[in-house]
Amino acid sequence: MRPLRDDPAQATRAAEIVGALAHPDRLRLAAALCEEEAGVLELAATVGLAGGTVSRHLDLLLAARLVAAAPGPGGLRYHVVEPALHGLVACMEECSR
Numbered sequence: 001m002r003p004l005r006d007d008p009a010q011a012t013r014a015a016e017i018v019g020a021l022a023h024p025d026r027l028r029l030a031a032a033l034c035e036e037e038a039g040v041l042e043l044a045a046t047v048g049l050a051g052g053t054v055s056r057h058l059d060l061l062l063a064a065r066l067v068a069a070a071p072g073p074g075g076l077r078y079h080v081v082e083p084a085l086h087g088l089v090a091c092m093e094e095c096s097r
Contacts, residue, residue, distance in 0.1 A: 020064035
């Protein structure tokens with residue numbers, strides 16, 4: 001893999017990821033999904049947001065290809081599809097202490 005400074009496509013993807021996580025609530029949702037898959041109402045209860053707000057944030061995480069949704073008991077279940085998201089969330093947790 002080329003260094004980020006030498007790869008415009010890689011830099012664009014990295015910026016897309018950072019942008020998707022740039023809102024505190026989206027970062028919290030990503031952190032929750034790194035722990036376990038969940039539905040909108042579960043996530044809403046976990047982070048203390050309205051279901052509609054969670055859905056809008058999840059749409060951005062879906063568009064950034066960080067999470068995906070699959071049918072499950074009670075509706076759609078969201079899960080992490082970008083394996084590196086776990087490390088990125090852990091880094092953010094460590095950096096913000």
